[in-house]
Amino acid sequence: MTSDYRHQLEHVAKTDLPWQLLDGANILVTGATGLIGGCIVDVLMCRTTGDFHVYAAGRNEARAQKRFANYWHSPRFHFLAFDVTKELDTDIDFHFIIDAASGASPSAYATDPVGVMKANFYGVNNLLCYGSSHGLRKFVFVSSGEIYGEGDGSPFTEDYSGYVNTATLRACYPSSKRAAETLCVCYAHQYGLDVSIARPSHVYGPYFTENDNRVYAQFIRNVLAGDDIVMKSKGEQFRSWCYVVDCASALLYLLLKGENMTPYNIADPHSNITIRELAETIASINGKKVVFDIPDKREKSGFSIIKKATFDTSRLQALGWTIEGSIKDKLRFTIEEQKHNDL
Numbered sequence: 001m002t003s004d005y006r007h008q009l010e011h012v013a014k015t016d017l018p019w020q021l022l023d024g025a026n027i028l029v030t031g032a033t034g035l036i037g038g039c040i041v042d043v044l045m046c047r048t049t050g051d052f053h054v055y056a057a058g059r060n061e062a063r064a065q066k067r068f069a070n071y072w073h074s075p076r077f078h079f080l081a082f083d084v085t086k087e088l089d090t091d092i093d094f095h096f097i098i099d100a101a102s103g104a105s106p107s108a109y110a111t112d113p114v115g116v117m118k119a120n121f122y123g124v125n126n127l128l129c130y131g132s133s134h135g136l137r138k139f140v141f142v143s144s145g146e147i148y149g150e151g152d153g154s155p156f157t158e159d160y161s162g163y164v165n166t167a168t169l170r171a172c173y174p175s176s177k178r179a180a181e182t183l184c185v186c187y188a189h190q191y192g193l194d195v196s197i198a199r200p201s202h203v204y205g206p207y208f209t210e211n212d213n214r215v216y217a218q219f220i221r222n223v224l225a226g227d228d229i230v231m232k233s234k235g236e237q238f239r240s241w242c243y244v245v246d247c248a249s250a251l252l253y254l255l256l257k258g259e260n261m262t263p264y265n266i267a268d269p270h271s272n273i274t275i276r277e278l279a280e281t282i283a284s285i286n287g288k289k290v291v292f293d294i295p296d297k298r299e300k301s302g303f304s305i306i307k308k309a310t311f312d313t314s315r316l317q318a319l320g321w322t323i324e325g326s327i328k329d330k331l332r333f334t335i336e337e338q339k340h341n342d343l
Helices: 003-013 035-046 061-067 106-111 113-132 169-191 215-224 244-257 275-285 296-302 327-339
Strands: 026-031 053-058 077-081 096-099 140-143 195-199 203-206 229-231 236-244 262-266 272-274 290-292
Touching: 003 035, 003 195, 003 215, 003 244, 003 327, 026 035, 026 113, 035 053, 035 244, 053 061, 053 272, 061 077, 077 113, 096 244, 106 113, 106 169, 113 140, 113 169, 140 244, 169 195, 195 215, 195 244, 195 272, 203 215, 203 244, 215 327, 229 272, 229 275, 236 244, 244 262, 272 275, 275 290, 275 327
Parallel strands: 026 053, 026 096, 053 077, 096 140, 140 195, 195 262, 203 236, 229 290
Antiparallel strands: 236 272
8 A cells, every 4th residue: 555545545534524423333344345345444444543343345355355454454354255145144233334335347237237236236135134133323325326327418416317228238237226226215214224325426546456347447457557548439428537535535424424315426526527538647647648449349238328427516515525636646646556456
């Protein structure tokens, strides 16, 4: 872990939040070996005060040992090997749960759409069912901005709902996220649980795996290998982006201050750019250029058809969440940190 990345984590860990709510608690983070879940664990383990325990859950223990080597033997850290699509085989009371387990991979949308849907829907059901009888105080579901579907060009607010063609493979992700959000609200209403919903924009950051085929990961993988960036489209899609440390910060705001049965957009309002601009920025950091290639049919089936997706973050900012720094600097941090991990 580089000093820059650790400094960013420590900055979030010192945010003015009601951390005392976590005293004596068990915190479960699912999808902990993924991009967002791993960063949440990092921030929580950077807290130097408080007596809470962090339970990082994932399917790959070998990867988890590498990812969390800095605190694998800490008495406050615990790894749980389990698949969220199956019932939890434990009797631990998890007082706080952040569900960041999700197959957010374009290749999986084409090759394992059933698995994607099960992870999103069954995962939420299993966790909320378990939590309802094991002292759950707060549940944060990491949904996705993809639930908005097709927009009209204006920034998405949390009450917007656009068209999703459900009779397509690509709909496996947004449709299952929509259904899981509704399930969260139903559990909250029927069983008296406290649930907040996060809708992140496109999130980037370090510690992605060699199998991660989201565009930013492909671009960074290209430049770290000393190659030019290969684009499979003109890159005209206009997106809101968010650095993973900023996303983790927002999720902790929801955990400690989020309102019940309420969704929140998570995005950096200063990082609305096209995919081509993202590629050009990453290339410029490493002195490379952008070249174009034609995708095959399977690759195309995993592409999003949404041309413009920007987010209104007023509701999140009303909780006190703020963001600073440029996307170019954060991409530079991402590239530098990625150089130093071998996940």
